[in-house]
């Protein structure tokens with residue numbers, strides 16, 4: 275008899291709830307109409323399902339393909355990596371860089387703008403973006419940055435991006451992890467797009 279077992283389902287076969295990334299999933303293979311059928315359960319439903327006679331049973335960790343894709347994208351895009359580093363800070367100069375990086379990612383269709391609102395009597399403009407790769411929501415703040423601030427941010431952002439794209443090979447360089455795929459050169463695009471974003 276040929277045994278073929280399908281991949282882990284994206285949701286529990288009993289309660290229909292989506293599995294989360296790295297959630298423990300209980301899998302059963304049962305005989306159904308003379309064929310093997312795989313059933314994937316969340317922990318709560320598995321407690322009730324155990325009574326059924328199973329051909330075999332095991333546990334897996336569910337991996338959400340969207341999360342994996344987001345991790346891959348993040349690793350590939352220096353600009354996205356920079357954005358997430360910058361978005362976590364509160365320093366005004368760095369927030370200006372995060373704001374610019376988000377505008378660039380929007381132009382690259384990596385981010386999709388969801389909504390824009392004003393806070394502090396219009397002194398801050400908050401933009402909500404959807405990061406398409408991870409279905410992750412993030413926001414940026416335009417703290418009424420001046421042209422000079424944005425221009426300085428542009429220069430710093432460029433420098434950081436170039437440093438990421440062409441890391442200096444010194445003695446502290448990290449060991450090659452076998453990743454041979456190189457990220458596309460983005461600094462030239464940034465130069466051009468920032469001109470638009472700040473005008």
Ligand SMILES: [Zn+2]
Nearest residue numbers: 286289316319
């Ligand atoms: Zn369930």
